[in-house]
Amino acid sequence: MEDMINVSGVKKTYMKPRIVVFIPAHNEEKSIRDCLAGLGDQSLPKDVELDVFVIADNCTDRTAEKAEEAGAEFNLRLLVLTTQNNKQRKVGALNAAWKSIYGDTLDLYNKQLTPYQEMYKQSVKGILGMDADSRLAPNALIHLWDGLMSARNIGGVMAKYTMRMPKKKGLISKNDPHYEEKIASGEYGGPISRWWTHQQKQDMASWLLDLQYHGGSTYVLGGQATLFRPEALQDIVDKNKLDGPWQNDSDVEDMLLTWQLQKANWKTLISPKARCFVDAMRTYHTYRQQRNKWRSGTVELLTNSDIDVKTKHKGKLWRSQIKTFMDLAVRVLFVLLLTISIATDQFYWSWIWIIPIALASLLNIILAIKTPMHRPIDVILAGLLISPEIYLWVNLITFSQVWLEKLSANKKDGWANQYEAESGKTRSKLIEGILAGTIFIMTIIFLCYKYREYLTSTSVQTAIQPYLLTGWVILTYLTIFASLAMLYQIWTLRGRSKA
Numbered sequence: 001m002e003d004m005i006n007v008s009g010v011k012k013t014y015m016k017p018r019i020v021v022f023i024p025a026h027n028e029e030k031s032i033r034d035c036l037a038g039l040g041d042q043s044l045p046k047d048v049e050l051d052v053f054v055i056a057d058n059c060t061d062r063t064a065e066k067a068e069e070a071g072a073e074f075n076l077r078l079l080v081l082t083t084q085n086n087k088q089r090k091v092g093a094l095n096a097a098w099k100s101i102y103g104d105t106l107d108l109y110n111k112q113l114t115p116y117q118e119m120y121k122q123s124v125k126g127i128l129g130m131d132a133d134s135r136l137a138p139n140a141l142i143h144l145w146d147g148l149m150s151a152r153n154i155g156g157v158m159a160k161y162t163m164r165m166p167k168k169k170g171l172i173s174k175n176d177p178h179y180e181e182k183i184a185s186g187e188y189g190g191p192i193s194r195w196w197t198h199q200q201k202q203d204m205a206s207w208l209l210d211l212q213y214h215g216g217s218t219y220v221l222g223g224q225a226t227l228f229r230p231e232a233l234q235d236i237v238d239k240n241k242l243d244g245p246w247q248n249d250s251d252v253e254d255m256l257l258t259w260q261l262q263k264a265n266w267k268t269l270i271s272p273k274a275r276c277f278v279d280a281m282r283t284y285h286t287y288r289q290q291r292n293k294w295r296s297g298t299v300e301l302l303t304n305s306d307i308d309v310k311t312k313h314k315g316k317l318w319r320s321q322i323k324t325f326m327d328l329a330v331r332v333l334f335v336l337l338l339t340i341s342i343a344t345d346q347f348y349w350s351w352i353w354i355i356p357i358a359l360a361s362l363l364n365i366i367l368a369i370k371t372p373m374h375r376p377i378d379v380i381l382a383g384l385l386i387s388p389e390i391y392l393w394v395n396l397i398t399f400s401q402v403w404l405e406k407l408s409a410n411k412k413d414g415w416a417n418q419y420e421a422e423s424g425k426t427r428s429k430l431i432e433g434i435l436a437g438t439i440f441i442m443t444i445i446f447l448c449y450k451y452r453e454y455l456t457s458t459s460v461q462t463a464i465q466p467y468l469l470t471g472w473v474i475l476t477y478l479t480i481f482a483s484l485a486m487l488y489q490i491w492t493l494r495g496r497s498k499a
Helices: 032-040 063-073 089-102 115-123 140-148 179-185 191-213 230-239 253-263 284-303 314-343 351-370 376-383 386-407 414-422 430-450 458-492
Strands: 018-025 049-057 077-083 124-130 154-163 225-228 267-278
Touching (some): 032 063, 049 089, 077 089, 089 230, 124 140, 124 230, 140 154, 140 225, 154 191, 154 230, 191 267, 191 284, 191 351, 191 376, 191 386, 191 458, 225 267, 230 253, 253 284, 284 314, 284 386, 314 386, 314 430, 351 458
Parallel strands (some): 018 049, 049 077, 154 267
Antiparallel strands (some): 154 225
16 A cells, blocks of 8 residues: 555556545454455456555554454555544544545645645546445455446446355354354354344345346445445535535435435446345344334435435335335234234134235245245245244334334434444343233233123124224225235246345
């Protein structure tokens, strides 16, 4: 990286085109080496160089030192930038790297770039934004480059993400002196964490397959691994009068940037070939906090009129919100009607209810098979609807929480909540919730049994029946609509696209 700061002989210097990588890293000493190892594996386009910027953001560990060691180990042209008192977390770190190349528009002294810096800026043809816990698959970078260079109006190309499956915890000897450290690293996990990881993999696979079916345009260029065109980012800076492309106005800064690119008529695509391996949320608590941040950020972008940015995918995002609400309504209504019907002895089974169950089973089997590196047990549990239903209920709880907070104007810091959960500063209330739910269900069963004669009396049945019929009719229509949606999704999965 010496020629980055060497200013001698500028006028006679020819600088090759290059890709620069921005890796914001807050206390990532355990993961940064693997991230940089993935960059060391990459093939580069002909006559294109690669420079890596690791932004050690407010670190209290050895992230900077580990990055420098890994850069030397993998023969990378690497520069470590450090931030202090950065209040904007990932956004501030990314913008710090941007300013190190393109200058700081807020500098009071209006410092001009040196001739060398101007030449270096002109040589940058692609900016790869990565998370420190992500790893590119071999040849991913050249696939991203080919996608970005395939047309002048492409502003960014995102890799396809796949969650890394933890190794079996049983592979570590209990006598291993580093046993607890290895478990804490997340590299190993038990059956629950491995199962939970697959659910996230399958969810991501479903999203990627849907985007590919509809042409490959995406409403979010994920921060885990996206290659941007520098001119597109500069366009966003200029049009929005910013000091850097990334903004702290949203918990989903990558989605906000993507919408701004689309508004400025830049295309935002996913690569059909480039793959990036990312860490999944290994626990219920960390997953809930991550999805809460994602969902609340999305809802904020959709509903906040002060954020003057829209996307051509807005209709799709609203349809997704409506579909989730319908999934919630169908399940709540079904449980309510089933409980009342059984309690009043008015439940009648109809075989027509097998149709949506069969469609859901078929859909989830297909998704499980199309999920990269799936296991036989994942396909079996998907077909039995055990895994999809549990996973869906977790997301429905998050969906409800996000909208309740939105309607109550109870704004929370999604980044802070997620980081505190991942660092173990907060704990899940899952056990308390399960316990409370169990007590509630047992109470209902007890009351229904105790007052069975009254509930099954003719007067009560006659009074309840019209409401039950209306409820079942509404549920039937909702179920028909959901079944048609599943049929359409099964149809879109018939192609050879890979997640």
